[in-house]
Amino acid sequence: MSPADLWLHGAVPVLVTALLARALWAWAATETSAAWLLTHRRAAESDPAPASAQADAESPWLVVLLPMLREQTIAPAAIEAFTALDYPRDRAAVAVITTEREEDARRSARAGLPALAQRPLLPGDLRGLFPAARCPDVADAVNNAAPDQREQVLYDLYDAEPTTRHVVAEAAADLPTGRLRLAHLHQGDVPGRKAGQLNTALDQLDRILGPLGWTETDHAEHTYLVVYDADALPDTATLHSFARTARAHRARTGRRPALIQQQRLPLAARRPFPPAPTGLLLAGEWIYQLRRSLGIELARLRLHHWLTRTRLAGPLRTLLRPMIYAVGCGMAVHLPALRALDGFPEPMEDLGTGHRLSLLGADIAPTGALVLDEPYTDPAGLTNLHALAFTASARPDRHAAAIARLPSRLPRTGKAALIAREWADEAAWLLGAPLAAAAVVSSWWSGPWWAALAATAVLLHGPVLARRRAAPAAGDPSEDGVAAVVMAPPAVLDRRETGSGRDLAGRLRDHGPLFRRSGRLSGEDLDDGGHEVLGRLFDLIYDGLDRRGGLAAAAGHE
Structure with a gap:
């Protein structure tokens, strides 16, 4: 058999079958995970959390960590949302960690302002120097100034722009009473990224929780550190959900979970996607992140949790145990x-x-609470995300070496299986797309049957499933259809268009139910057929955020 025959009649059928199976698996995993979230959300609604004013003996200590870098635009809204979370005020605190790296970067960037002032400015020229929402106004102000004044105008605007550190300090000084305790920490000029800011807070827990009567000696076993991004929109009942999950897991297994993961959904879009083709790429990434959140991250968490609570034979448990992708937007880690x-x-x-923690065989549990975060609307940020994710995931053997000194509940074969x-x-991530594309292109020469299956798999992966994951932000999709539907981002949190927070929530309800037909949805549509579960789930998300004020807070600070 020639190499061409081997490819057309051996490799192509296998790859096309795998592509179709993957599309069907993505649909099933997404649907079942959404149904699980809906079930747990209803259970939480029917089992009200204890009153927030006073803690009981079983309420864990919770520290919400918000590392911020160049987040001066959204810092006030983030502080308002997280300090308003519903939880006993004597058992939780919020810590905002700013960093001297931002101050250093501003000082370095200031030296380049004269060169910028010598030519007409576009908003893109100012990215990284000013908040994205301010760049058009700054560019107009500088361009409209007299030539001999342009440099000074740019200097004045730059120096007047507050840093995240100053914005957070002002917000902390004006914090209303009755909120969770807020601690503002500032990291010194040290190398590192987000992890370094978080470790700064880890080293100062006495400063964060000490005023509430906490000591590590007495309370470490009851303490969780909860990590969020600054752009997150949490449900107000989030912390009660973490506490409920920790209690339920301990009651079932006798152990506290080492990690509790909240499910994040990239629906808090504060900026629209740019025009095509860049916008098409970013909208496709948004749809992929929705599917990944429910169909991969949550599906793996549910499988891991099920394996923890069942008595399967060791070899079968080793075969099924997944590597957990924790997400630093709703990740609660046990302090010990x-x-x-x-x-x-x-x-x-x-x-x-x-x-x-996966390689240690630690207990990891999902919680039914949800948090909305912002999808990527900038290709540079998206590229950086995937580069970092690949770097962190490509060498699981290094993670194994880092925890080799620690006792593990996994045998050596279990660790080896996770690493493999x-x-x-990673290999599938690198090679899967080009191989699948080559197989689809070649499928016609493998036979009409394989060409039909390849077309079906492509449609399921792209337009068909995209139509069930995307809903237009406003108006109707264009009549030429599929591309417009895929391009449509989640409802944009833009106060100029949406008005009040309640109007915003109404728009989200009108346009927000995902994984369903595209276009506007009437009330009758919500009970229409196979996607009822997912439609009800997202209605509950938006109704809950509207009722608790999360969306109003977000819109009010844009």
Whole structure:
């Protein structure tokens, strides 16, 4: 058999079948995970959390960590949202960690302002120097100034722009009474990324929780550190959900989970996607992140949790156990586990923590609460994300070496299986797309049957499933259809268009139910057929955020 025959009649059928199976698996995993979230959310609604004013003996201590870098635009809204979370005020605190790296970068960038002032400015020229929303106004102000005044105008605007450190300090000084305690920490001029800021807070827990009567000697076993991004929109009942999950897991297994993961959904879009083709790429990434969140991250968490609570034979448990992808937007880590890991690992604190706890065989549990975060609307940020994720995931053997000194509940074969599975995932991530594309293109020469299956797989992966994951932000999609539907981002949190927070929530309800037909949805549509579960789930998300004021807070600070 020639190489061409081997490819057309051997490799192509296998790859096309795998592509179709993957599309069907993505649909099934997403649907079942959404149904699980809906079930747990309803259970939480029917089981009200205890009153927030006073803690009971079983309420864990919770520290919300918000590392911020160049987040001066959204810092006030983030502080308002997280300090308003519903939880006993004597058992939780919020710590905002700013960094001297931002101040150093501003000082260095200031030296380049004269060169910028010598030519007409575009908003893109000012990215990184000013908040994205301010760049058009700054560019107009400088361009409209007299030529001999342009440099001074740019200097004045730059120097008047507050840093995240100053914005957070002002917000902390004006914090209303009755909120969770807020601590503002500032990291010195040290190398590192987000993990370094988090470890700064880890080293100062006495300063954060000490005023509430906390000591590590007495309370470490009851303490979780909860990591979020500054752009996150949490449900107000989030902390009660973490506490409920920790209690339920301990009651079932006799152990506290080392990690509790909240599910994040990239629906808090504060900026629209740019025009095509860049916008098409970013909208495709948004749809992929929705599927990944429910169909991969949550599906793996549910499988891991099920394996923890069942009595399967060792070899079968080893075969099924997944590597957990922790996500640093709703990740609660047990303080003793974090101390054992020597803090949050670089370069990605979330993937590294999830991988290391997976290799230790630690208990990891999902919680039914949800948090909305912002999808990427900038190709540079997206590229940086994937580069860091690949770097953190590509060498699971390094994570294994980092925790080799620690006792593990996994046998050596279990660790080896996790490492091998992660390497296989990385290989599929690198080679899967080009191989699948080559197989689809070649499928016609393998026979009409394989060409039809390839077309079906492509449609399921792209337009068909995209239509069930995307809903237009406003108006109707264009009549030429599929590309417009894929391009449509989640409802944009733009106060100029949406008005009040309640109007915003109404728009989200009108346009927000995902994984369903595209276009506007009437009330009758919500009970229409196979996607009822997912439609109800997202209605509950938006109704809950509207009722608790999360969306109003977000819109009010844009």
